[in-house]
Amino acid sequence: MAAQLRAANRRGRALAAFAVAAAGGLLAAATFGSGPAGAAGTTLRDLAEAKGSYFGTAVTQNDLNNSALTAVAGTQFDMVTPGNEMKWDTTESSANNFNFGPGDKIVSFAKSHSMRVRGHTLVWHSQLPSWVSSLPTAQVQAAMENHVTTQATHYKGQVYSWDVVNEPFNEDGSLRTSVFYNAMGSGYIADALRTARAADPNAKLYLNDYNIEGVNAKSDAMYQLVSSLKSQGVPIDGVGLEAHFIVGQVPSTMKANIQRFTALGLDVAITELDDRMQVPASAANLAQQATDYATVISNCLAVSGCVGVSQWGVGDADSWIPGAFSGYGAATMYDDNYQPKASYNSAVTALGGTAGSPSPSSSPSSSPSSSSSPSTPPSGAACKVSTQVSSWNTGLTENITVTNTGGSAVNGWSVKFTLPGGQTVSSAWNATVSPASGQVTATNLTYNAAIPAGGSTSFGFNANHTGNTAAATGFSLNGVACSIG
Template sequence: MPSRVLLAAVAAATGAALLLTGPGAQAGAAGTSLKTLAESGGHYFGTALTQSNLSNSTLTAVASSQFDMVTPGNEMKWDTTEPSNGNYNFGPGDQIVSYAKANGMRVRGHNLVWHSQLPGWVSNLPSNQVQGVMESHITTEATHYKGQVYAWDVVNEPFNEDGSLRQDAFYNAMGSGYLADALRTAHAADPNAKLYLNDYNIEGENAKSNAMYNLVASLKSQGVPIDGVGLESHFIVGQVPSDMKANMQRFTALGVNVAVTELDDRIQLPANSGSLAQQAADYATVVNDCLAVAGCVGVSQWGVGDADSWIPGAFSGYGAATMYDNNYQPKPAYSAVVTALGGSSPTPSSSPTSSPSSSPSSSASPSSGPGAGCRVGAVVNAWNTGLTENLTITNTGTTALNSWSLAFTLPGGQTVTSAWNTAITPSSGAVTATSLSYNGTLAPGAATTVGFQATHTGNTAAPTAFTLNGTACTIG
């Protein structure tokens, strides 16, 4: 979706955030890198890069340490690769591919046919010349990158929101048949590349995703080579579709893979602890949905950090949409993804990460005892009658926990209405927050962040005492 102009925008300040700090934190926990964790389960975790990004050493340090798939932001689109009829320019795309090769990363080709960033000369062609030009462009570009690209977004964003096909130069000249022709042409040029159709707002079940589903079913029935559907996943915080997993499953039931291709989750600025916590929950939901579907091959974030995100230039007043802030420090969403992928949440210290925790041994205990210890940090964000509170729980002991219960007393007048990364009972007074299936293991030195939303009658203070599995915790 993002265009060249929008990708040039630099994100506005994100406001207060929960960050990891210390030397090397910008690389975001090398010991629990996203790519290592994803690869251990047979998936990839990617990002998007533009040619200009390659000169930013801070950005590329994060990209090379965390991601194993690269999507070129603009460098393989038609206006770059064939700005005039028959005159090709693969230099910018080649730079992205060279960077990927040098850092052991694969490449998602993006894209061969799209109504946007399309040179005017294509749109102005007589209808009887469009098919030949499209086939020539696909053949030339796919042949140039043959053997160097894992997958192609062959046709990008073919649908309107109501499920009708866009009436662009290709549809107007060839009708709906241009999609099958584009896929067949790409396959002939590079038979080993995975071929995708890619679009936005098809993450849940709706008119647009129904149209994509019907198209894929039709293409498969005709024997047209198609390997996958890309779900762009440009979300607004708190609005990840609840039926995303079910939607993925119905696509994979057709015999194709799915991938999350352009993930970001925009926040109305300034970001605060509550919106960042919700963003973390959203990122975890997307990753968990993918992991739960056998045919979901991986997730790619669109951009590396907030400083190179396209969102502020496209959506006025919004930003902070990625896992890394303007200084390429990891945000709560990063920790949530690490946890979702099976790693240990990083801890805020000069040693920015813990290694992925091993399976708890028989000596690991959920109760207090020798070697027990804990620390709890609380961050409250309050408004007229409500608040959100994030609790970072650190195991400061020498014994691993394989489940945990955090007990504390809510100040008078506070009533919990919802929670994330934990279950809290009862809703007021003396309460207990318990671990969930994915965050119960806390190795020594490891931490996890949970939180809740509550109403209040005036007292917005944080609890003053916590016990973890019966052990009193330090505060801060």
């Protein structure tokens, strides 16, 4: 499940309060009255910290270019999980050739906003470079230990915890077949934990998996494994419950399940929370999502040893769900325009705060209206476009920045471009984008209609693809062709 497309985002927080509310657009990280987003006592992070807990999110390197996203992330959350930047295919794409630059950017972002970091992940069967998968059996253990040691040493003292082994189980509770299991048997898990502890003695060490939130065969297997590891003296500090839910399906045994793990002397963390629904979202499903978020948070707060909750992604626009589950989306507390939904208010209430009503535009099926008619740029108008694409199995995210290089302001804009064949837009932010494929037009929303001379604006979209992950081409601004750079 989560293994399919964490890259979409999976989506992962520049940040200073983002006061676009004055333009009638995005609420700057959703305050409950006057004053800047993140005012004392009003944010998720403040409310969680007041209860000795944390409230985190996941971001990717690409997300750091989205000012709307980072505004919410930097004020509302106090824990960051890198979406992809600490996975093996990024950090060691070829043997013993390490690249920590992307992960360092996430850590730097976290430090600048007084956020901690959940390291994710050291050993996982997915997003492995081919050289690891093709190693002779006799070389796997040394490669794994070298990877864990080098990465954990690099981030020593900079991460709160590590998901040391990610998603080790099949749904029936058997251990998943992987290059590590094939070479070392079940002992690879204990070896990875011991190696991580030796490299960074102060980081919390977790095993992390999905569909183990309630009592079932898979969570039973995790319980038996961690019990055995504890009895052997293997260093393990916690279990991560990913919590990728469908609306209305939070297990009734979740609290009891958390309690049995904490009774072993382990921490429990909700690590990748989202709650997907069929889209367009119905009022009933949005209301159920609000109930689900409150239930999950309350289950965690009710058990000493459940240390915090992290949502996977900041808002619906950067969520991995649409790319992984056709016809589903609207899985987070913030809509495509990073406005708070009913689930945000229910989370605030569950944390002991007092929530206001989300604005009408917080429904994922609606967005701020665009200006009625983009203006024609004055004589001598010119533009430049830069694009950034992050792709995964069958999906991609593209962020587009348009710079007005002309001598006069543009008031109201329409950017036309061509999507490569096989790409279909599934969601967008900071613009209205249509149609979903072929020749596409992105039109400003109410809060970002003006581009001053020398200024720029950014928008982006998630898209499904059939293999071609190239960037869009043929950009024009209000009918004037743009250069690429």
